[in-house]
Amino acid sequence: MSLVERNHEIEIEWLAVYKDYQNKGVGSNLLHYAISIAKNKNKKFLAVRTSSRNKKALRFYRKLGFQKFGFIADAYSWGETQVVLKKRI
Numbered sequence: 001m002s003l004v005e006r007n008h009e010i011e012i013e014w015l016a017v018y019k020d021y022q023n024k025g026v027g028s029n030l031l032h033y034a035i036s037i038a039k040n041k042n043k044k045f046l047a048v049r050t051s052s053r054n055k056k057a058l059r060f061y062r063k064l065g066f067q068k069f070g071f072i073a074d075a076y077s078w079g080e081t082q083v084v085l086k087k088r089i
């Protein structure tokens with residue numbers, strides 16, 4: 001997991017769990033750690049962007065309280081849309 005600090009929020013730049021270790025709660029634990037950092041730094045939001053096709057990641061973030069905040073069309077060179085998700089801290 002890589003985090004970037006901005007004025008009012010922490011952004012998850014990327015988050016990935018090695019395939020053999022997925023679905024064991026590692027990703028959720030990392031997210032809870034990111035939430036605690038955002039809380040300690042008095043940030044308003046924890047933000048993340050992911051491909052609109054990444055259904056597992058979208059379900060994962062929604063389950064942990066993230067809501068759709070916006071979309072970035074043509075975010076990748078192959079024309080896919082990115083979803084911006086934010087969790088209020």
Ligand SMILES: CC(C)(COP(=O)(O)OP(=O)(O)OC[C@H]1O[C@@H](n2cnc3c(N)ncnc32)[C@H](O)[C@@H]1OP(=O)(O)O)[C@@H](O)C(=O)NCCC(=O)NCCS
Nearest residue numbers: 014015016017022023024025026027028049050057059060
């Ligand atoms: C998205 C990602 C980070 C999630 O990480 P993870 O470690 O698999 O996440 P968790 O195990 O905490 O939770 C994922 C699922 O496992 C379930 N789970 C959590 N703890 C569990 C446990 N102890 N036993 C079984 N299942 C569990 C969750 O309910 C969740 O299920 P759901 O997706 O059906 O709702 C991981 O799939 C990944 O690295 N994907 C590739 C990279 C990527 O897409 N990153 C996000 C883009 S920014």
